[in-house]
Amino acid sequence: MKFYLAPMEGLTGYVYRNAYHALFPAMDKYFTPFISPSQKRGMRTREKKDVAPENNLGMYTVPQLMANRSEPFLEVVRILHGLGYQEINLNLGCPSPTVVTKGKGAGFLDEPRLLDRFFNEVFKHMEGEPALRDIRLSVKSRLGISFSDEFPDILKVFNAHPLSEIILHPRVQEDFYNNRPDLCAFAYALVNSEHPICYNGNLFSKNDYQKFIKEFPDTPAVMLGRGILANPALLMDIQNKQGLTLSMLKEYHNLLYKGYQGEMNGERDVLFKMKELWFYIGALFPDANKELKKIKKSNHYMEYEAAVNSIFSQYEIYTDITF
């Protein structure tokens, strides 16, 4: 089984990926949060920093792009290839209305014919440019916009092109993160896809993983998102190694805290990042509501650190998590 770290905008940037990689079992692939190429500017400074080779040492990082037009997409693919990347992932899953109304992310799934044309153009160019010929293009997709029965037509498009892998989050766009992943639709994809399939969705504990793998023992890869953010030792649990300890969590927290302080200017920005992290690791401390509220309200390092220390010194870790 291969394990991938999910791309999560605002959360799994290079500081996060490096901290995780330094302390916990290595993922087979680390996907970056999406980069949105535009005709004029290629990549933003923040995006360039996230994929800079020196910020991704020793990890197999896959940059993810969100686009629905081949030219800006290829422009950024060329830049990424120049940086040494051999695999690029296309985001076909983002459910956010601002993205979907532009026909990007999961919005692109509403137009299988346009998606087909996009892949035709992209693969034609990639095959025509010797430098790009060996680049692997994978997709991270949902099942459709409103109903799972949209998926067969989408899969036909995927099957018609030389994609390297399909990461499937078996929900539709309108689900956002509600409802359960549709495992029947996932089973359909496993049987009918011409390409390797990776499963993604709601694997938050060893128990979730074991149930999933019992039902789908032939799945070659799974991608973990919120489960890893909440419990960075989830892979250790899955591999029957020692689970998360408070000292591991402290080390991880401190590495991230220092990492963000080195990357960002000002307490506000750093604390914003740490609060986003606590949204997930807070689930490890179900009885620490008072202190978690203090973290949420903190405006200065001193208040933040006092609340964090209070949690770490008073509470045990509880890893049976769900969202």
Ligand SMILES: Cc1cc2nc3c(=O)[nH]c(=O)nc-3n(C[C@H](O)[C@H](O)[C@H](O)COP(=O)(O)O)c2cc1C
């Ligand atoms: C805050 C947040 C940001 C996300 N950002 C991205 C993203 O940039 N690209 C992407 O393909 N998916 C993104 N996702 C979706 C996750 O990669 C993943 O598909 C989703 O969380 C389901 O997996 P999980 O149940 O293991 O968390 C995001 C999800 C969340 C909650």
